[in-house]
Amino acid sequence: MKEAGEEGREVRVLGLGNVLMGDDAAGPWVVELLRAGWHLGPGVSAVDVGTPGLDLVPFLAGARAIVLVDTVKSKGEPGELRLYRRDEILKHAPGPRTSPHDPGVKETLLYLDFAGDGPEEVLLVGIVPGRVEKGLELTPAVEAALPAALEAVVAELGRLGCAVERRPDPARPRPWWAAGTAPPAGGG
Numbered sequence: 475m476k477e478a479g480e481e482g483r484e485v486r487v488l489g490l491g492n493v494l495m496g497d498d499a500a501g502p503w504v505v506e507l508l509r510a511g512w513h514l515g516p517g518v519s520a521v522d523v524g525t526p527g528l529d530l531v532p533f534l535a536g537a538r539a540i541v542l543v544d545t546v547k548s549k550g551e552p553g554e555l556r557l558y559r560r561d562e563i564l565k566h567a568p569g570p571r572t573s574p575h576d577p578g579v580k581e582t583l584l585y586l587d588f589a590g591d592g593p594e595e596v597l598l599v600g601i602v603p604g605r606v607e608k609g610l611e612l613t614p615a616v617e618a619a620l621p622a623a624l625e626a627v628v629a630e631l632g633r634l635g636c637a638v639e640r641r642p643d644p645a646r647p648r649p650w651w652a653a654g655t656a657p658p659a660g661g662g
Contacts, residue, residue, distance in 0.1 A: 483538035485636050487520040487627055490544035493651040497552070497603035497616040501543040502649065504599070504623045511644040512628065515637025522649070528578040535586055539595040541630050542579065543623060545603040545616075552604030553615030555622055560596035595634065599626045610652060 489505030491498040502522040509520050523533050534540055548556050560583065568580040579598070586592030601623055604613035612620075631638045 483536060484517045484519060485539045485541070485631065485634055486533065486537045487518070487541045487543070487631070488533055489520075489522045490525070490542060492525050493522075493649070494608060494610065496605045496607050496609045496611065497601075497613055498545055498606045499610070499612060499651070500545050500601045500603070500616050500620065500623070502651075503612065503620055503647075504543040504627060506647040506649045507620060507624050508627060509645075510647040511624075511641055513639045513641055514631075515639075518631065518636045518638065526578075528581060530578055530582040531585065534582055534593055535589075535591045537593045539634050540593045540597075541627055542596070542598045543627060544598065544600060545606065546598070546600030548600065548602050550602045551615065552602055552613055553619035554602045555619060555626060556598075556600040556602065557626060558598040558600060560593075563596060563598055597626075597630050599623050599630075 487505060487508060489501035489503070491501040493499040493502050502524070505520050505522045508514075514520060521533070523530070526533065546556050546558075548554075550556070564580060564583060568578075568584075583592055583596065601616055601619050604615050628638055
């Protein structure tokens with residue numbers, strides 16, 4: 475197994491989404507739950523990147539592996555998980571971008587491949603949203619899916635040979651956008 479920090483290339487967990495738009499906050503919530511409940515070893519980082527649009531390049535460049543967590547437009551019931559590997563993400567050409575905040579995952583991966591600086595492995599942990607509109611609350615179905623999404627992230631980190639350990643006394647997640655609200659049920 476490769477060590478997470480081998481050759482100075484780290485493994486990055488990135489939460490994508492607008493925390494002010496209901497279920498679109500699922501990715502950032504999973505990152506918060508990961509940081510609160512798990513100790514990440516050297517060479518592993520977990521970052522809420524918000525809605526970077528095509529500005530994903532610095533977050534993906536130079537990484538050995540990337541685990542993205544985001545809501546996905548997919549058939550299915552709200553809260554269902556969809557796991558996509560790199561080849562599945564790049565299977566189809568990028569579609570039209572309808573917003574400057576649409577994550578440019580395909581475009582960024584293709585650009586970094588061309589530049590020779592892309593991640594070797596990519597996993598997108600996608601959650602089918604129920605409601606994406608102004609508000610800080612997740613729908614019950616998406617909130618209930620957070621523990622399974624977190625489990626998928628931890629399993630992938632383990633598969634990649636990363637040292638991750640459950641914290642004996644997990645912190646209560648208190649992300650900046652949810653000050654004064656209760657964390658989701660999966661939040662310790």
